[in-house]
Amino acid sequence: MSSWDSPPDYPLSSDLVRRLKSALATGDKDTVQELICTEVEPVDAVIELANDDWMKEPSAQLPTGALLGLWTLEYKRELTTPLCIAAAHGHVFCVRHLLSHSADPDARPGGRGALHEACLGGHTACTRLLLEHGADPDLLSAEGLAPLHLCRTPASLGCAQALLEHGATVQLECGPGRDTPLHVAAQYGLDEHAQLYLGRGARVDARNGRGETALSAACGAATRSPDEHARCLRLCALLLRGGAAADARDEDERSPLHKACGRARPSLCTLLLLHGADAGALDYGGASPLARALQTATCAPPAAPQRMVQALLNHGSPLVWPDAFPKVLRTCAQVPAVIEVLFNSYTHLRVSESWQEVIPEDVYQMHEPFYRSLFALAHTPRCLRHLSRCAIRRLLGKKCFLLVPQLPLPETLQTYLLLEPEGVLH
Structure with missing residues (x-):
């Protein structure tokens, strides 16, 4: 019979569990230590810390929605051992006491063993004690996770080190x-x-x-x-630096650059591009990294979206199809710097006054100088300086980011060539 089917040594309703849960909730380390080391018997007793089996409780009041969808409810029960509790809370004295009394370091009635709990909590001393007493460094939890997979915080580095020293895979x-x-x-x-x-x-x-x-x-x-x-x-x-492929695709053909753009991380985008990531890569849905950057522009931190768009365009990203520019304008209207960087990457893009209809009135008023300069270009050609910029960028191609800083030009002209936004269009 499994631990799930067997009655726990200390059920949820027991006085010991009530006192133990109260001590754990208040951080009363001395009481926890006293209960585990002096009152719990046997040393590997199964303790029930939670049980939401409402079907056993006639007085339970359930909302109508739950009653209509009973098949979606999942019965959850938390079973554990004194060793797991001690390890989870970093109580080294308790762990040492229990192990010295032959507690099983690999017992996992609730699905996780003491080593799993110690790693989750980042308790290095408990982890080392358990390993020294024979705990399996590759023991799988009910979820199929080994202790190394539960080293998820900076504090768990010592736990990971100890696991590897004791043969973890x-x-x-x-x-x-x-x-x-x-x-x-x-x-x-x-x-x-x-x-x-x-x-x-x-x-x-x-x-x-x-x-x-x-x-x-x-x-x-x-x-x-x-x-x-x-x-x-x-x-x-x-x-x-360790040789990771900058363009490795996942099952959806998304590259690391797609994901970095989707998370609005300009520094990471630049790092990937400098290591050869393809700025024009398409995923299974046909989206490019530039498309992902534009999609997340309005919810990204300040300055992040235009920095990503700049980096992508300066590393040879294909431009947005001109007929799709109104859609970009609608999506990114609240971030005019993105519109400016993208617009300046075209030698010439016909501006339609009808575009103004896709910009919310309050957004237009907030960024009026920029949008006035944009729509003024509906009847005016781009300036000679811009046309010269486009000619130089076309000549340098995908190496703009690397070659422009090497040109014998003032820094202001270099940043102009690299599409640094100015706040208005000329």
């Missing part, structure tokens, strides 16, 4: 996505973890179940803070 593919530890490090922007895994022989261009390399996974991951963004940039630079 650095190239193990686990979970529904068949990710390697390097993929996990990439998804969470853990540059130091990635460096550790590469140093232990991880294959830099290994593919997961979605056809992604670690570089692709890193470029598609969300970053919420400047620190996370900086770590992601360092990680991608590390992968590229």
Whole structure:
């Protein structure tokens, strides 16, 4: 009979579980230690910390929507052991005490073992203790994840180091996505973890179940803070130095550059382009990196969209089809710098006064100087300076970004050639 079917040694309704949950919720380490080390018997007792089996509770009041869709409800029950609890909260004394009393380091009645919990919490000392007492460094959880795959925070670097020292498999593919530890490090922007895994022989261009390399996974991951963004940039630079293919496509034919543009990361876009990423690559849907950059322009951080568009155009990205420019204008109206950079990449683009209809009135008024200069070109040819810029850019082609800074020109003219926005069109 499985632990799920067997009654737990300490059910949710027991006094010990009530006191234990209260101590865990308040961070009362002394009480947790006392309960685990002196009251729980046997040492590998199964403890029930949660149970939402409402069908066993006659008084449960369910909303009508739930009653109409009972088949969508999932019964969740959390079973664990004293060792898992201690490891999850970094209680080294408890872990040592339990192991000294022959607690099973690989027991996982709730689906995860103590080693999984220690790695999730980033508790290096607990991880080392468990490994020294024979914990399996490649033990799979019920979700099919090894401990290395649960090293997901900067604090878990020591755990990852300890796992590898005790024989963990650095190239193990686990979970529904068949990710390697390097993929996990990439998804969470853990540059130091990635460096550790590469140093232990991880294959830099290994593919997961979605056809992604670690570089692709890193470029598609969300970053919420400047620190996370900086770590992601360092990680991608590390992968590229290690030989990662800048143009590796996933199962949808999206390249890392597609994903970086979709996440509005101009620094990362530039890094990829400098390592040979194809600015004109098309995914299965026919979208280019430029299209992805334009799609995300209005929700990107300030200055990011025009920097991405600049970088792509200066590395040879094909232009938007002229007839589609009104659609771009509608999508990016709130970011006139993007419109300016893109418009200035054409030698000549016929301006229609009807375009004004796609720009919301409040947006037009907010950026009136720019839009007035745009629609003034409906009856005026572009200036000679612009035409000269287009001729030089056409001559330099995809190497504009590299060659323009080498021209014997003042910096202001160099930035002009590289489509630096000025706020108005001439």
